[in-house]
Amino acid sequence: MEDLEFLQVYPSLKRMEKSVPQFIFIIWEFSCMSMTLDLAIDLISRPSITPDDQGCQEVIARRLQTLGFEIQHLRFGQVDNLWARCGHTAPLLVLAGHTDVVPVGPVEAWQFPPFTPTLHQGNLYGRGIADMKGGLAAMVTACERFLQANTQHKGSLAFLITSDEEGLAVDGTAKVVDYLQQQGQSIEWCLLGEPASVDKLGDQIKNGRRGSLTGILTILGRQGHAAYPHLADNPIHRFAPLLQELCQHTWDQGNAFFPPTTFQVVNVQAGTGADNVIPGQLEVIFNFRYNTEFTVADLQQAVIQRLKAHHLQYELSWRHSGHPFLTAQGQLLEAVRLVIKEVCGYETALSTGGGTSDGRFIAPTGAQVIELGLLNRTIHQVNECVNIEDLDKLSVLYERILERLLLE
Secondary structure, three states: OOOOOOEEOOOOOOOOOOOOOHHHHHHHHHHHOOHHHHHHHHHHOOOOEOOOOOOHHHHHHHHHHOOOOEEEEEEEOOEEEEEEEEOOOOOEEEEEEEOOEOOOOOHHHOOOOOOOOEEEOOEEEOOOHHHHHHHHHHHHHHHHHHHHHOOOOOOEEEEEEEOOOOOOOOOOHHHHHHHHHHOOOOOOEEEEOOOOEOOOOOOEEEOEEOEEEEEEEEEEOEOEEOOOHHHOEOHHHHHHHHHHHHHHOOOOOOOOOOOOOEEEEEEEEEOOOOOOEEOOEEEEEEEEEEOOOOOHHHHHHHHHHHHHHOOOOEEEEEEEEEOOEEOOOOHHHHHHHHHHHHHHOOOOEEEOOOOOOOHHHHHHHOOEEEEOOOEOOOOOOOOOEEEHHHHHHHHHHHHHHHHHHHOO
């Protein structure tokens, strides 16, 4: 086995390169093959860069349909969404996630081709395996085992899957939730397969997220020659003191459930391309990740007051991506915590940090929302990968959660 540096694994594990000795294939099949791994491999091999689904949802829909799910493909704009439901009674438990992935970046920086699922030293490599096709695969196989073993259970089970989570997130989960509300379908519990684990599977779950507010700011000055600054008005110089003030300001200390609000500049652009011209304007994009200590209006007013205090001429627009949400208690949170303790042998930590998720569209309906998934250490990075043993273990966690909520 030491001479075999890696195995390239294709959508069907039966297709191995002819150069791989037969005995190695037998060992591989015996020790590693699982339905979850096989499905994850199929999904990774599809280059579903946001918002292009590349047939991932159809693969999942076919498997769910054989279990008795009613399938609805909901396309809004350029975005594919899947709503699949089994049962018509309450309570409704939704397994949610996304098939779209972020761009791969420089392909030459990857150890293995990003859309050729590759097994190496116990890890499965490929863009989207952690975020979050591995989680989707685990959800599907957990549901398969649960429904095959429990033909009678309370409530209903559904999947909500989009191809617009990594992008603008306009025509994805947000639109599906609106559609469901119009249809009178109410979600009791939502389990998201986002990669929330840090060092080991299940060591952390997300029971909420901060809100996200982006400002697009233009500081107006007067263009001129660099040798005659008295005839110009440099917007970079004018904005510099305010930038320092915004960056150094402590917005809040957080609270019992949320980390502190943060301010980050994500883009700065100015200049004409010449080294002897003072620019006439400065464009700045900044982002707040805010907790429940603030409202959107509070943050907007705080920025505007500072702009006026520094006597700046400016233009400012805002893009709000979602309010903070929190599931502080409830049956879903209790079930997830108990199952992680039973299966993994340790307590999980609660977190509301990190970026946004589609939970921000589901929680406002009154649903309890928890995120449990694979390790997040390589998400959005070159050489994204997960430990293959975690795929099966995550599927077991999901299955046990279904049992606790829909059987007990």
